Amino acid sequence: MRRITPDRPWPLHGNAGSRALEARTAAALPPNALMQRAGLSVARLALALAPHAQRFWLACGPGNNGGDGLEAALHLARWGKQPLVSWLGDAGRLPPDAQAALQRVRAAGIALADAPPGAHDFAIDALLGLGSARPLEGRMAEWAERMNSGGTPVLAVDLPSGLSADTGRGGGVRATHTLSLLTLKPGLFTGGGRDAAGEIWFDDLGADLAAEPPAARLIPQPGVMARPHDSHKGRFGDVAVVGGAPGMGGAALLAASAALHAGAGRVFCALLGEPMPLVPGQPELMLRDWASLDLAAMAVACGCGGGDAVRAVLPRVLSTARALVLDADALNAVAADAALHPLLAARPARGWSTVLTPHPLEAARLLGAATQAVQADRLASAQALADRFRCVAVLKGSGTVVAAPGQVPWINPTGTAALATGGTGDVLAGLLAARLAAGQDAFEAAGQGVFLHGAAADRWPVGHSLTAGALAKALSPRASDQAGIRQGC
Ligand SMILES: NC(=O)C1=CN([C@@H]2O[C@H](COP(=O)(O)OP(=O)(O)OC[C@H]3O[C@@H](n4cnc5c(N)ncnc54)[C@H](OP(=O)(O)O)[C@@H]3O)[C@@H](O)[C@H]2O)[C@@H](O)CC1
Ligand SMILES: Nc1ncnc2c1ncn2[C@@H]1O[C@H](COP(=O)(O)OP(=O)(O)O)[C@@H](O)[C@H]1O
């Protein structure tokens, strides 16, 4: 058992993959052994998290998730703790493993209540796991609310009850800790999952994770991009930012600043609005008329603050830039104008890379769907975008998803709601363009870029507000090398 940190590309398995691994692992073990392992693991983590707690409330549901809780109760009792078991099951309808656990609990003389205890020091949520099929209601919803408002730590067994393993959808228990069993589930890391799950721990219970293809992977902390001593600015590539319609120059300048701080050799900024001779405080940026830029020789970030003006430049951008990040208004223009789609679709055949960086509303426009539908299954939405436009799709938000055709998608473990402030998306677009300019593969650049963007926010000093301008300046090509990156999950 271990706490999850982004030290490797952890495989994430959804409901179907987890069930297949459960069946495969259980088949190689004596009956009930897997659930006994699960219960022991839960009890050990509870004890480690709250060594001085006495009264452990175990809220156990009607299936095998509840069985895990019953097994944990046996261990806590053996260790001299007071397990307070509330059980919502029907003995006549229990699956066999949970049935065996119930008999063992009864044989141990542990009482089973049908209501929560009056008081407790620590709560264990074993109401629902993979079998969660509909919103919580009735007593189950009441018990979940009791845990949420109890003022004690809450350890969720496998999943916070009510949360979808596949999507991170659905509410219910809001745990302080989650012990994911057998597999790590994607729903813990994106959408509402991060808020519901708290700190994530994992025990594979002996499963061979490689036996089932993952639904996604967690982005690991990138290594350092070394800069040889014998190098010059031309080696790190040029970035052009095309955007900044009248009144929106700031967005383009934020992207350009981010590209500069993320290590691009030279950064050009083509504002589609009012001309500006020099950027105050950022003399390194080179302002150019967009028509004069040799887009074929640069990585281009297009759209940041581009307004309606960006529509006119997109045909040339799409048919000349070899490495391209499309953000914000460029995405809205693509969504609104099907005439641009063939230009986008032609890029992969020419060996050119494209990264789309929509937030959920922009993704919804591109997919012709509602924002809620995009958020309801962020992995599927990002994959649909990548497949439809044959590019790398970065679906932003809590647990950013990075997808590409034929690839296992990434989920980003870094970043917090401190990033929910204007302009941080422009910063990401500039950062990604810098990595493309350095010659990185687009899927890798997108994954590593979103990780570093979020990590820069994670290490933000307490008491200092995060602004997009300051975030851009906090980026560095060596960001992953800096001390003090808070592990983001
Ligand atoms: N087998 C093993 O050895 C191991 C199993 N493991 C554990 O098993 C878990 C999966 O167990 P599971 O498949 O039994 O599903 P589980 O989450 O307990 O729920 C199913 C029950 O809940 C009910 N129900 C659903 N929604 C509801 C709602 N809203 N409100 C009320 N009821 C609702 C549903 O009823 P139904 O929908 O059929 O009416 C059914 O009765 C997995 O997450 C892991 O913890 C692992 O530890 C490894 C060892
Ligand atoms: N709650 C959150 N948790 C993690 N990251 C977030 C959160 N909210 C926003 N972000 C990140 O902040 C950035 C915001 O981008 P975007 O919505 O395009 O903003 P803007 O248009 O103002 O630049 C994205 O990288 C997104 O993933």
Ligand SMILES: [K+]
């Ligand atoms: K649970």
